[in-house]
Amino acid sequence: MAHFENPEQKKPMGSISFALKNNLSELDVLCEHLSGFCRSCGVSKRQTFEINLALDELFTNIINHGFTDGDEHHVQVTCVSEDNALKITIEDDGIPFNPTDAPHPNLKCAFKDREIGGLGIHLIRSYMDHIEYRRRGGKNVLVLTKEL
Amino acid sequence: MDITETKHEQYSVFKLDGRLDSNTAMGFEQKLFDCIENGTQRLILDFQDLDYISSAGLRVILKATKNLKSAEGKLVLCAMQDYVKEVFEISGFDSFLPIEATLDDAIKTV
Numbered sequence: 263m264a265h266f267e268n269p270e271q272k273k274p275m276g277s278i279s280f281a282l283k284n285n286l287s288e289l290d291v292l293c294e295h296l297s298g299f300c301r302s303c304g305v306s307k308r309q310t311f312e313i314n315l316a317l318d319e320l321f322t323n324i325i326n327h328g329f330t331d332g333d334e335h336h337v338q339v340t341c342v343s344e345d346n347a348l349k350i351t352i353e354d355d356g357i358p359f360n361p362t363d364a365p366h367p368n369l370k371c372a373f374k375d376r377e378i379g380g381l382g383i384h385l386i387r388s389y390m391d392h393i394e395y396r397r398r399g400g401k402n403v404l405v406l407t408k409e410l
Numbered sequence: 411m412d413i414t415e416t417k418h419e420q421y422s423v424f425k426l427d428g429r430l431d432s433n434t435a436m437g438f439e440q441k442l443f444d445c446i447e448n449g450t451q452r453l454i455l456d457f458q459d460l461d462y463i464s465s466a467g468l469r470v471i472l473k474a475t476k477n478l479k480s481a482e483g484k485l486v487l488c489a490m491q492d493y494v495k496e497v498f499e500i501s502g503f504d505s506f507l508p509i510e511a512t513l514d515d516a517i518k519t520v
């Protein structure tokens with residue numbers, strides 16, 4: 263007898279997907295969606311802060327450097343709760359940018375030589391356990407994994 | 411984010427309430443540099459009610475610290491949540507910024 267699976271049942275228990283416009287004011291929307299989702303999954307406040315910070319740095323980077331045409335764009339954020347981990351996918355149709363290739367900032371240099379460049383990606387690397395990038399269908403697709 | 415500035419004879423205190431991110435950093439930078447340009451060279455940032463900071467906030471603090479050091483001024487931070495403090499540590503900012511546990515300690519240091 264053929265067995266038909268209900269696709270709804272294959273969906274993970276907890277997931278959320280939302281689109282952000284290419285405007286920094288959307289950071290508040292990001293925070294709101296993420297906080298609600300993390301609360302429903304029982305993620306601690308501290309880890310919610312760390313995930314929010316990583317996504318903020320990435321989103322800010324996309325808004326500041328990703329688009330050159332002045333048009334409205336959407337950045338799609340999808341969070342999936344897995345066993346002991348949160349997997350977050352961020353997709354944008356901006357210029358190709360692979361954050362995993364970005365140089366590491368020099369944190370040990372003399373104070374007068376300290377620069378802010380690269381710090382955002384350093385924070386993403388510090389707070390996330392796994393980062394994977396690919397360019398697919400004219401989009402940057404970044405998958406971040408945070409172990410809980 | 412709400413910013414409350416309190417002027418004292420020898421120093422000024424900026425109390426930040428809310429989220430310091432790339433959306434709010436520019437307003438904060440404006441207020442901080444208005445104060446520095448008006449001649450205040452000893453500043454305290456009170457982070458008691460600061461819930462969040464991103465690298466956009468760190469950028470403003472780095473810029474202000476550089477500006478004040480060249481004028482022999484001083485910037486002291488205090489009363490951070492532990493997860494906010496960790497952002498400063500991961501970024502290596504704790505190596506050049508005084509971070510005090512309480513506002514009272516910061517007043518003694520500034």
